[in-house]
Amino acid sequence: MKKVGYSIIILWFVLIMSACSEQTSKNELTKTNESSEDQRVGTKDGDKTKVVFWHSMGGKLQETLDSIVNKYNQSQNEYEIVAEYQGSYEEALTKLRSVGGTDDAPAIMQTFEVGTKYMIDSGFFEPIQTFIDKEDYEMDLLEENIINYYKVDGKFHSMPFNSSTPVLIYNKDAFTEVGLDENKAPRTYSEIKEAAKKLTSVNGNVTDRFGFSMLTYGWFFEQLLATQGGLYVDQNNGRSGDAENVLFNGEEGLRIFNLLNGMNQAGTFGNFGSNWDDIRAAFQSGKVAMYMDSSSGVRNAIENSPFEVGVGFIPHPDNMEPQGVVIGGASLWLSKGIDESIQDGAWNFMKYLQTPEIQAIWHVETGYFAITPAAYEEQLVKDEHSKYPQLKVTVDQLQSTKSQPATQGALISVFPESRQQVVTALENLYQGMAPQEALNQAARGTERAMEIANRTKNKE
Amino acid sequence: MKVVVDEEHKGQIPATINKLSFLSRTLNNRTALLYLLPSIVLFSVFVFYPMFKTVYLSFFLTDLQGRPAEFVGLENFQYLIQSESFHKSIKATLLFVLYTVPISIVTALFLAIIANEKLKGIGVFRTLFSSTMGMSVAASSVIWLFLFHPSIGAINRLLSIFNIQAIEWLVDPSWALISISITTIWMNTGFTFLILLGGLQNIDENLYESASIDGASFWYKMRRITIPMLSPTLFFIITITLINAFQTFGQVDILTKGGPAESTNLIVYSIYREAFINYQFGTASAQAIVLFFFILIVTILQFKFGEKRVFYQ
Structure with a gap:
């Protein structure tokens, strides 16, 4: 009898805990709102x-x-x-x-x-x-x-x-050290690759400094796409109607993935994850010599780095007129x-x-x-x-940005979800997945999210 | 006067007796119900209602505000079956359970056994070993976040002293799950240790004394007395750790957000992401139901096979 009682109690635990798992996060959300109860919209x-x-x-x-x-x-x-x-x-x-x-x-x-x-x-x-x-x-x-x-x-x-907007931030001291012109930021993909190669320093089997890095965040991908005039989704980037198909896995997107993949395999690209503070700490501690950051991070980078900091435009493919950036x-x-x-x-x-x-x-x-x-x-x-x-x-x-649908930026309601997909694609790429395959996976995920959003829109 | 009343109510008497006896027969049940009422109300609000709502939502697609907008039958489940990311999520969850549960329990059992010795100052060690219990998931995750930091983290600093290439603890998909597991084991140890130590101290001293008189060795006593006498506690702690492992959320949210390359996208985190970031309550609910059956099956299996070995005094 005692044994049965024991079992029942534990089984109850199971039921309660599995049912609660969904609840916890909900409670978290409401908790933070309680504090502002007396303030509400405004009184x-x-x-x-x-x-x-x-x-x-x-x-x-x-x-x-x-x-x-x-x-x-x-x-x-x-x-x-x-x-x-x-x-x-x-x-x-x-x-x-x-x-x-x-x-x-x-x-x-x-x-x-x-x-x-x-x-x-x-x-x-x-x-x-x-x-x-x-x-x-x-x-x-x-x-x-x-x-x-x-x-x-x-x-x-x-x-x-x-x-x-995004910018390229680089370590001027490191540029001088390896014989690069510290006042000329690399602009094209081949200049970036070359500079990254020179800047990378390996000691035994430990890489002391990587040449280039980019935060694993969809925003940078969007920017590198826009500067080539590439659209993210159809319907003029979702500006003339609800977008249905993804375009970022086309040739422009592939160029970006190929660039990152090439540097990653050459060992000149450092992967510091998807946390802004991590990549900034890596730059400031000299672990990476060039990286892409938001213009809102420039001031901080200059003040906190123990070396001279340079800022340049974001990179674009060779033989191409850059279109600028998305705000x-x-x-x-x-x-x-x-x-x-x-x-x-x-x-x-x-x-x-x-x-x-x-x-x-x-x-x-x-x-x-x-x-x-x-x-x-x-x-x-x-x-x-x-x-x-x-x-x-x-x-x-x-x-100096030219106004056109690409640089106006895409409008899709499921953008945050799409960014997750791009982040996963970048992470898969760094793990050796083929560039096109990684891109296609992200495109499929985004298309499904857009499809659901279009299906459920105005259907309350 | 008396006779008149009796006459008047003659026909009603058997009915009253019946009514009374029905009330008195169910008196016990009703009392029980009364005592159960608070928990029935609480369970209904916090367990049963969310459970039914989850089942209901799993048949719908939700719009941008998370309101059910289109009935789709089993489409959400079909999608999950095909979804590569959900397969990854299940695989990661199972691996995570495999990494954390046995190690947590063996570590805690080892610590409990050495802390069960009667030595001077043992209280200090007992406090130390159980100290992680007093730390919230958020606080401990943040500590580990700093330890694992790719460029300024303490662990990588230590490795670089020995000229070992820095490990990208949270950035490399092949390490991230291990990093999360290490964090989890560290966090589990306190609670598991405390429960096991309690179990050890409940074992009757006389058993050991008589075994010693019979000349039993330390290992023999361990095998024949400690483990069997501890088995109810062990069973309890295994069940709890197992369920907790299936439901790990906090450390994933803080350390990796399910990344890199979805390698730490444990099922509960995946539910959270679908529901509260993407606002797809339909797919999230479908995942929650899958998780529920997972835990149910594991627990039933455990009771079927594991409990046979449990020795209740």
Whole structure:
């Protein structure tokens, strides 16, 4: 009898635990939201209207953002912005998904560029075009390439805020050491390969320094594709209709995979995984001499490296006119169906962020672009650019971009999932899978996700 | 007056007796139900409802907000059967169970046996050996994240002293699962150790004394007394460790996010990713059901074969 009792208890354990496995993550999500319970979308508290702002700016970026928010809160008496850090873009989006359309959703939400299509389709947000039309707000003052990305069907859905592009960052001291010109960053694939070969130093069977590296992250692949004029998906990169087929596994994509594969097999490519901090630590500790980073990481790389740091444009295949880069970063979204005064506050804050003065601070403190070119005329920026000429490179690269569907960037609602697929493809490639096969696998995974999204769209 | 009442209620008396006896006959059951009520309510809310919802969702495709949008029957399961990434996930999970469960238990058993000796200051060791129990999954994962760091991690620093090529612990698919296993074994040890030590201390001293009088060796006592007397505890800990291994999530999320090349995409992480990142609750639920049957089968097998060897006092 005792034995049977024992068994039953343990069997119960099994049932409970397996059923709970799905629950835990859900609980995690709700937990973080509890803290903001009293704040919600924003409340009318005394004379100041509170406006909740969810963002994904961690570390140093958060400090800068907080100081800007403080400045805004002190500059007027009507609104109070409550900025809350919600983890990475992916994490914040996951949180938003569980509260979107409810009272717990924030009034302003910062979402990365590839979430744009999802945010539009979700229906939780008021296109800011409404506010632009209401007061004839001048959006033409913004950087042209930024407008090109965020204008969808001739309409602004969100307010661009922090924009970045990828750049090549390299160790100038190492360049001099191996006899390369430290003021000339390699640009074409063959220049990159050659430089990487020279820069790699092997000691016995230990590689002390790799020539080149790239974070295993879909964004860089997208950029290397766009600079060749290659499209990610059909329907003009999803801008003239819902995309159905993947195009990134074509010849342009294959060129990228072949380049990485070649260097990886030659031992000149160092794989530091998919964590931004890891690859930055590798560069700063001299384990890799060239790598691709976001322009928002430039300032940090210069300050934290014990050697001279150079910045260049992203690489492109030989004998080809580079098309430039796709704007990365994030934009701000304004919630629908909330109190009008809170919406006004959110809109007011968005406009404040646009001013050249604030954009100048934002640009020099973080390395993100000033979305208003007028900011580059501010004295603060001029001083900073003469101190850190590398920051100027990122601006030049953006401004020399040619506008076309490839560099406008793709719009697909399942972009985050597609990025996972590309990451897996890159990892498989580094493990010796054939480039085309790895690409095709990612393409199939993305197509399935797009198919499900198209099937279930508007079918509630 | 009395007679009148009796007359009036004459026909009702047998019925009342019946009613009373039904109530009194079920009194025990009802009392039991009352006592069970709190757990029935809790289970219904936290176990039964999610379980049925999972089964329901597994027949649907969900839209971008995760709402069921299209009934697809068994399509999600068909997809899983064909999906290479799900095969990888199952393989990784089984390998992970194989790597962690036996080693965790053998390590903890060894530690428990040496910590069971009555020596001066043994309390210090007992505390040390069980200390990992007090650490959250997140904290311990972060510690290991630093140890495994590809360029500035302590383990690779140590290797470079001996001029061994740095191992890409979390970046190389052939190492990543092993790295996660090492972390997990380290984390399991505390709890497993504590339970096993408790089990060891429950064994009657007299058994050892009389065995010693009969001249039994250390190993003989171990085989004939310790292991059989510890078997209920061992059985319990094996079951729990096994289930935990199937449901590992935290360390994967923090250390590798299922990468590289999906080599550490254990099934629970894969469920999480499908459900809460891609918002495909349909495929995620289908995976959850597969996991449920996996655990069920393993546990039934264990009870069928393993429990026979268990010796209950």
